[in-house]
Amino acid sequence: MTSDPFMQAAIEEAQKGLAEGGIPIGSVLVIDNRIVGRGHNQRVQKGSCLLHAEMDCLENAGRLKAADYRRATLYSTLSPCDMCSGTVLLYGIKKVVIGENRTFKGPEDYVRSRGVELDLRDDAQCIQLMQDFIARQPVLWNEDIGE
Amino acid sequence: MTSDPFMQAAIEEAQKGLAEGGIPIGSVLVIDNRIVGRGHNQRVQKGSCLLHAEMDCLENAGRLKAADYRRATLYSTLSPCDMCSGTVLLYGIKKVVIGENRTFKGPEDYVRSRGVELDLRDDAQCIQLMQDFIARQPVLWNEDIGE
Numbered sequence: 001m002t003s004d005p006f007m008q009a010a011i012e013e014a015q016k017g018l019a020e021g022g023i024p025i026g027s028v029l030v031i032d033n034r035i036v037g038r039g040h041n042q043r044v045q046k047g048s049c050l051l052h053a054e055m056d057c058l059e060n061a062g063r064l065k066a067a068d069y070r071r072a073t074l075y076s077t078l079s080p081c082d083m084c085s086g087t088v089l090l091y092g093i094k095k096v097v098i099g100e101n102r103t104f105k106g107p108e109d110y111v112r113s114r115g116v117e118l119d120l121r122d123d124a125q126c127i128q129l130m131q132d133f134i135a136r137q138p139v140l141w142n143e144d145i146g147e
Numbered sequence: 148m149t150s151d152p153f154m155q156a157a158i159e160e161a162q163k164g165l166a167e168g169g170i171p172i173g174s175v176l177v178i179d180n181r182i183v184g185r186g187h188n189q190r191v192q193k194g195s196c197l198l199h200a201e202m203d204c205l206e207n208a209g210r211l212k213a214a215d216y217r218r219a220t221l222y223s224t225l226s227p228c229d230m231c232s233g234t235v236l237l238y239g240i241k242k243v244v245i246g247e248n249r250t251f252k253g254p255e256d257y258v259r260s261r262g263v264e265l266d267l268r269d270d271a272q273c274i275q276l277m278q279d280f281i282a283r284q285p286v287l288w289n290e291d292i293g294e
Contacts, residue, residue: 043210047209047210048206048210049205049206049208049209049210049211049238050197050202050205050206050234055197058196058197059195059196059197061196062194062196063190063194063195063196063290064196065290066289066290066293066294069293081233081237082233082234082236082237083230083233083234083236083237084233085233086228086229086230086231086232086233086234086236087197087229087230087233089229089230089233089254090228090229090230090292090293091196091293092293110257142213143210143212143213145237146213146216146237146238146239147213
């Protein structure tokens with residue numbers, strides 16, 4: 001189990017999503033050492049093609065000021081895809097903490113090249129959640145990543 | 148007035164958003180010469196940081212198959228930002244028709260480098276909508292583009 005309470009909160013979001021019959025990816029947004037938004041993938045629950053965990057988290061955080069995003073850290077249990085990475089770039093979020101990128105890897109090099117700090121945790125619990133899910137629901141997983 | 152009925156539909160979405168007190172950007176998704184989704188920026192109307200016009204349009208189109216996205220064309224009255232461009236990349240949308248990029252320009256070169264065809268119209272009506280809006284509501288506009 002991770003000793004980082006923010007990554008732990010993201011994992012709890014992923015587990016919540018799994019318990020709802022959804023895709024087990026979770027995310028939290030942290031500003032000044034405080035969680036200001038939480039979310040998990042809502043493809044199944046809300047029939048949404050937009051609400052990846054990171055997007056649900058940012059939407060739940062509400063309309064923030066540019067200065068707030070710029071000192072924010074986004075935690076995600078999985079490497080952010082092109083959409084979620086683009087959203088990080090739009091709002092100038094300065095750092096992303098990534099649970100794992102073994103089961104899926106977004107455009108990390110591009111995001112880094114645009115000045116965002118990435119902190120990859122290679123977390124065993126995050127990997128396990130996704131490996132189990134992908135083995136059980138490959139069609140749903142492919143839909144979520146546009147494949 | 149544009150002679151392209153799909154761009155015209157995107158402009159009508161932008162005008163609908165303006166009439167609601169919102170940011171005048173509109174979008175439609177076209178597959179096999181038919182509009183399958185329409186949307187406009189919902190920052191003001193729904194308090195959303197995610198629902199740019201292109202995102203609202205894609206969400207309204209619902210959960211589509213990968214094969215559908217891959218023959219889709221996304222119309223937007225304004226050059227897609229990092230978030231909306233990332234969403235185009237995630238789903239492998241093959242072509243984006245852009246009303247204008249004078250008042251705002253997203254990462255067009257990057258999107259092209261990833262294999263997406265961009266068709267820039269430099270449409271006078273799209274430019275006018277945004278120029279008038281930005282002059283009237285610069286703070287709201289800056290919020291929408293993370294500035």
